Amino acid sequence: MILIATCSEYPHPTPNLEALVSALKAQGMDAAYLPWKTTPLETFAAAEAALPLCCWDYYDDPGRFLAWIDALEAKGARLLNPPELLRWNFRKTYLLEMAEAGLAVPKTFHLPEANRQAIAQRMEAEGWSVAVAKPVSSQSGHGVQKIDWSNIDRWPTGEMLLQEYQHDIGALGETTMTFIDGTFSHAVRRVLKAGEWRANAQYGTTYERVTVSQDVIDTAKSYLDLLPQTPLYARVDGLVRSTGFMLMELELIDPYLYLEFAPGSADVMVRAVLQRLG
Known part of the structure; x- marks a missing residue:
């Protein structure tokens, strides 16, 4: 059995998932999709492989999602992609590693404990009139904000990434x-x-x-x-x-x-x- 982990908001397959499940079944594989939050862990652990391809609601409880990955690994589950890659990709600070390797990414700063003063100081230092603030762990654009001096009262706080806004x-x-x-x-x-x-x-x-x-x-x-x-x-x-x-x-x-x-x-x-x- 190949199990694809989904989110609770999609009880039916998206066209992408439908194409994959159909192709798996055409090769004689038993394939299904189940929500990661409400399906017993043992169900995913017992599968030949578990793919977290549609876990699109982990943004509201990222700690729980990481614990789910850890628990599956501890039970010997076959996660594809592997747990170490999932954990690495979970924190968008990987963008800093890409930049350090000389690859093109938007100019990005990791602010472990951001507040308005810290954000303002960084924007002033860079000469930015507008920037993008991102949660370190999120997906599908949840929690991402475009900030400028006119909305300073709504700037986020806490750990985040501050990025140069791409005007084009x-x-x-x-x-x-x-x-x-x-x-x-x-x-x-x-x-x-x-x-x-x-x-x-x-x-x-x-x-x-x-x-x-x-x-x-x-x-x-x-x-x-x-x-x-x-x-x-x-x-x-x-x-x-x-x-x-x-x-x-x-x-x-x-x-x-x-x-x-x-x-x-x-x-x-x-x-x-x-x-x-x-």
Whole structure:
């Protein structure tokens, strides 16, 4: 049994998940999807493999999600991607590691105990009139804020990442590249709603399959090359500019892989799963 962990808000499969489950069953695999929060841990531990591909509600209790990963590992469960990659990707401070390696990411600062004064000092030092504040652990845009001097009374506090705002994101959209077992599969562009800066579904984003150059693919692959092991699945999200590609997020936990946009990609994913299982 291959079990895909989902969130409680999606009792039915998304097109991406439906494509994967259908491809698994076509290969003779018993496949199902169950919510991670309400399904007994033993159910996932007993599966041949558990994929946390749709755990999109962990943002409201990140500690519980980490404990779930730890408990599955302790029970000997086969988690794909592996627990060590999930934990590493869980904290967006990985962006600082990418920057230290010389790869392009938005200028980012980790503020362990941010307050208005600390944020203001950093923005003044950088000459920023606007910035983006992100929770260190979150997903699907939850808790992300665009801040400027006019909304200082609503600036967040606590641990966060403070990033340089990318003024061209509205025009460029965000390009997502799906990699399966380290190999590029397909790219989808998130087209932002007019006036919007967030590339998430709840903000009116639409999607289109796009072709990206080999240079962009190679650059996207360079972020994965920094990982200690090749992930079964990964989504590299960023901005494609004439000057090159800039990473916004590297998704190794629960990325929507857009398999329905690329015929045959679900079959490639299944073959990679089976290879991992030996």
